[in-house]
Amino acid sequence: MDILVPVDGSDCSFRALEFAADMARRYEADLHVVHFSDAETDATDEIVNRAQNVLDAQGVDAVPEVTTDVDLEFRPGDKVGDDILELVTDYGYDHVVMGHHGSGTIERAILGSAAETVLRSERVPITVIP
Template identity: 65%
Template sequence: MKILVPVDGSDCSFRALAFAAEMATNFDATLHVVHITDSRDEATEETIRRARDVLDAHGVEDDPDVRTDIGLDFRPSNRIGEDILSLVADEGYDHVVMGHHGAGTVERALLGSATETVMDAERVPVTVVP
């Protein structure tokens, strides 16, 4: 099984990563971490550092990947969701584990949700970690 875990620097994305690391260990699965951003900066490096710390703590080997998408715009989470779905199709992932911020209706209407985009596509099983 190949598991994809997108991280965005939020605590819930790192909870999802810890869950996925245990899942990968328990099911002898391959785990890959990706961070999708419009530019690589200090925040990106901190996100990758934290992801490596979680992986190391769980004994999982992976080198988190940074994907730069300069097409991110006012509704970046929808675009990120589409980028995640492209990775699933291109790389053959069997499962996606994602965090969800639990934003309210107003925030969701304004910003969208990468997690909801991936779930709504129904292309791959998704585990959502709050």
């Protein structure tokens, strides 16, 4: 089993990473961690380092990757959701584990939600962690 975990630096994305790391250990699955950004910055490095610390603490052999080939200017949640689905299709991931901020209706209408985009696609099983 191949599990994909997108992290965005939020606490809920790191809770999702901890859940996915435990799941990967239990089911002897391969874990793939990705962070989407339109540019690599100190904040990006901080997110990757924090993700690596979670993986190390959980004893999971994985290296977080950064994808910068995205345009996050308009409806970034939907765009990232589409990019996650593209990764699922391209690499054949069996499961996605994601955090969700629990935004309200207005925030979703303006920003979209990556987790909702993946969930509504029904292309891959997804576990959503609040």
